[in-house]
Amino acid sequence: MTLTASDSPVAAGSPLLSVQGLCCERDGRPLFDGLSFALNAGCAIQVMGANGAGKSTLIRTLIGSVSDFRGEIHWRGQAFPAGLPSMRAELLYIGHNAGVRRGLTPLENLAWYGATEKEAFEALAAVGLFGFEDLLCRQLSAGQNRRVALARLYLPDPAPLWVLDEPLAALDVAGVESLEARMRAHLENDGSLLLTSHQPVNIPALSRIDLADVQAPCEDRFDDAAALAGQVRGTACEVHHG
Structure with a gap:
């Protein structure tokens, strides 16, 4: 399934970050497979999944801290690893640990x-x-x-791209509301946002990826070109599985 905000002026442009057929493993165990999405300026995507589903692994892969993956990652149309230095120059990353x-x-x-x-x-x-x-x-x-x-x-x-791993963790209600307001302001200024969170996030037109929908073994996808079926919820950006 592909979701596109065709009525948004930023959705028609080239995506900042695009992922095609991404597959990652940990200790020989497939975490997710066939993940594809595009993140445009002014858009936000929330990555969801149970503990151990691979949310942090996905984040670390997208920022270049994990290089053992299959599939394609592009920043402003340039494939990794060549596009990685350019992406990092425009990245603000805050991990699950405060750092x-x-x-x-x-x-x-x-x-x-x-x-x-x-x-x-x-x-x-x-x-x-x-x-x-x-x-x-x-x-x-x-x-x-x-x-x-x-x-x-x-x-x-x-930086134009914010990648935040569980940014709402350990925050009180006032802290969550303040951060959500700051994220909305960033998007209104054509920034983009990719975050993981177990908690609901109050951002308009937030797209969501649930890693439970892309858990088929890696070898299945590479032996069979058929697209994986999956559920995607959101309206802001292009997101699809397969």
């Missing part, structure tokens, strides 16, 4: 990413960490450390 240096303060963590002191103060205030800027991150809670990582989304000139 915060716990021996540094929130200000120092953002400075490591090139933020000025003023920019870091404003970004930390935006995620509710006013007054915590000079504490060591090891003194902060899990939710506060998640906010330190997410403060990167509030720095000036954000």
